[in-house]
Amino acid sequence: MHFLVANEILYCIEDYCIKAFCKLRTSRSSLTEDRSKMASIRCFLRSGKSAVSVVLRREFSKTSPAAVQVNVRDALNQAMDEELERDEKVFLLGEEVAQYDGAYKVSRGLWKKYGDKRIIDTPITEMGFAGIAVGAAFAGLRPICEFMTWNFSMQAIDQVINSAAKTYYMSAGAQPVPIVFRGPNGSSAGVAAQHSQCFAAWYGHCPGLKVVSPWNSEDARGLLKAAIRDNNPVVFLENELMYGVPFDLSEEVMHKDFVLPIGKAKVERQGTHITLVSHSRCVGFCLDAAAVLAKEGVECEVVNLRTIRPLDVETIEASVMKTGHLVTVEGGWPQYGVGAEICARIMEGPAFNYLDAPAVRVTGVDIPMPYAKILEDHSVPQIKDIIFTVKKVLNM
Amino acid sequence: MQKMLTIISNVLRGSARRNAASLVVASRSYADFTPEATFDIKKVDLHRLEEGPPLTATLTREEGLKYYRTMQTIRRMELKADQLYKQKIIRGFCHLYDGQEACAVGIEGGITLSDHLITAYRAHGYTLTRGGTVREIMAELTGRRGGIAKGKGGSMHMYTKNFYGGNGIVGAQVPLGAGVALACKYLGNDQLCVSLYGDGAANQGQIFETYNMSSLWKLPIIFICENNQYAMGTSVERSAASTEYYKRGDYIPGIRVDGMDVLCVREATKFAAAHCRSGKGPILMELQTYRYHGHSMSDPGVSYRTREEIQEVRSKSDPISMLKDRMLSNNMASIEELKEIDIAVRKEIEDAAQFATTDPEPPLDDLCSHIFANDQPFEVRGATPWTKLTSTS
DSSP states (O other), X not given: OHHHHHHHHHHHHHHHHHHHHHXXXXXXXXXXXXXXXXXXXXXXXXXXXXXXXXXXXXXXXXXXXXXXXXXXXXXXXXXXXXXXXXXXXXXXXXXXXXXTOOTTSTTTTHHHHHOTTTEEXXXXXXXXXXXXXXXXXXXXXXXXXXOSSGGGGGGTHHIIIIIIITHHHHTTTSOOOOOEEEEEOSOOSSXXXXXXXXXXXXXHTOXXXXXXXXXXXXXXXXXXXXXXHSSSOEEEEEOGGGTTOEEEEEHXXXXXXXXXXXXXXXXXXXXXXXXXXXXXXXXXXXXHHHHHHHTTTOOEEEEEOOEEESOOHHHHHXXXXXXXXXXXXXXXXXXXXXXXXXXXXXXXXXXXXXXXXXXXXXXXXXXXXXXXXXXXXXXXXXXXXXXXXXHHHTTO | OHHHHHHHHHHHHHHHHHSOGGGOOOSSOGGGSOSEEEEEOOOOEEESOSOOSOSEEEEEHHHHHHHHHHHHHHHHHHHHHHHHHHTTSSOSOOOOOTXXXXXXXXXXXXXXXXXXXXXXXXXXXXXXXXXOOHHHHHHHHTTOTTSTTTTSSOTTOOOBTTBOOOOSSTTTHHHHHHHHHHHHHHHTOOOXXXXXXXXXXXXXXXXXXXXXXXXXXTOOEEEEEEEOSEETTEEHHHHOSXXXXXXXXXXXXXXXXXXXXXXXXXXXXXHHHHHIIIIIOOEEEEEEOOOSSOSSTTOOSOSSSOHHHHHHHHHHHOHHHHHHHHHHHTTSSOHHHHHHHHHHHHHHHHHHHHHHHHSOOOOXXXXXXXXXXXXXXXXXXOSSXXXXXXXXX
């Protein structure tokens, strides 16, 4: 716990220094600067200390001493390994997680190391083993329940919502449920309609659940460790297409007690003209789009949500109050989705008055996922869709 | 004279063998082939049944050739799919059926095309036996507009008349099959539904719910468990407290059948179909079979079983070889004739693969269509609010 606080302080200090440094260097339009100052003051007046720390704590990609390159799969694997070692009550169950090393090899080597008691292969019976996992959590163990993909969680969703999410409330605090449900979410490549759905909005809808959606290896590592250590049910939405993608991880991130706070978004890229808010794989698309737009003089601020619920509205608001423009980007369907929620919250909060244009969502197309490659490519948000939308919003 | 003819025909046959097999014109008349033969087949294990299917099966020459051709077509089609997948022309999931051909072909031999069938994702063989063509199956695998689902479904979502796929979610197809059976009973059309699932799915709760309702309501459903010993990487011993899948229906009568013998499967299916059509309600068949490939193309299939095991099944129990040996040793067909069929099949597969790789992808206009049936066209939201797409039924 102390590490979390120390971490935050470090971020604050670093951020403040860099911000001060930048102020000396960059030439931003005075309108944007005024807006930024106004935003800070307003924030401060509105909610005091926490707001200030939010403004100060706007992190962006650092180039700390890179210790090692780790892909998302290995980051998840190492996180689980370390947490299994740290706490005997942690165990993993799911289909093919043990002897097969995991359907996507995320749990490779764990059965060999920890054995049958702690890494359990289940039959193909999601409703049953999800219930068993929740029951084990009731009795004080800390299960990690893997769904081979989140599509199959629909077979077990009653256990996730009714048995896990609501129990602490129904018992008036007597029965916590320290469980993590994890697995790949959203679209993959060529796996067609029944295997490509995004469940961020479905689970994000439910009080009592924490819903996390990491993008890169640092997210995966820090958030999974935090999820396992959290005493609440956490829905952990991974992405199959990100598993093999490598990222540089600093020594600090590789520390065995490195955790990221659940419920805090991260500004991956500072910008002044428009805010792009996204989660999971689409964060990468936003950064790619931002790089292209930068060549045309448009500076995008890219916010990586990291957590779907609880939603870090403050970070989004602070960014929108700075840039005046908002685009949300997600892989899931538009209707009643993550982007819809963000837009609604912005409407209802102080950032609305700072919008110079309506907030817009970039989403997956509102159809079941087709199989043929050309159709599939056109069913998901592409970088060109993000660029197009940014330009439309900025009236370019 | 007879002797002369025999010598000449032998010589002709001999020279034909040295050259291309296509030189062979049947130098023996059909009158020389045995028109039908009766074979002993393995006794089935019974659960809650006094009698089972007969211990012998009669096979006519025509049936034999038909089964041979169909099984060979499935085999070659699956191997071609393997090739195309490795060339990345087929993507996503691809679950191959080679080794299990006797099940699909035997089942179809015991029912008619006006009966209904539903299975899980290892469905290419059934799509064929249920009336699909190799061309449209392969074009679906490669995601082209000529595919059986216009390229929109892919490997696991192929449909034909009275064939309800092709289902991606393990176990979900079983209650669906009972629903089809309910409709058959409701409409009084004397049809039945065959509802297939694997050894992995056999532990699914929804299957037991389906057993219960089908029995209560005496639905005309044949539950068939294709037990190929492994659910992805998990063997039956590691996933089931009871591996006697034909008994798992408890109060539902069951039979356990050698799924590598097309005649066993056919006779068992005929027996089961008669049971259903007599109004007795559901019956359960366990087919003991084997898949040569891994669970899917992303599974090499040798981390949880040995190559020796696969080889042993191939050499001792291959369904196509078994039928071929039976026909040849009973003079029901000639080697050349079967070779001709092989060549014809190979050509059919090649043509289909050619079509499947050259047919264009579906048009973008098709992206949003088929959301609702019998509806007016309506607007669909694209990736951005300015991307307006249209859906037609």
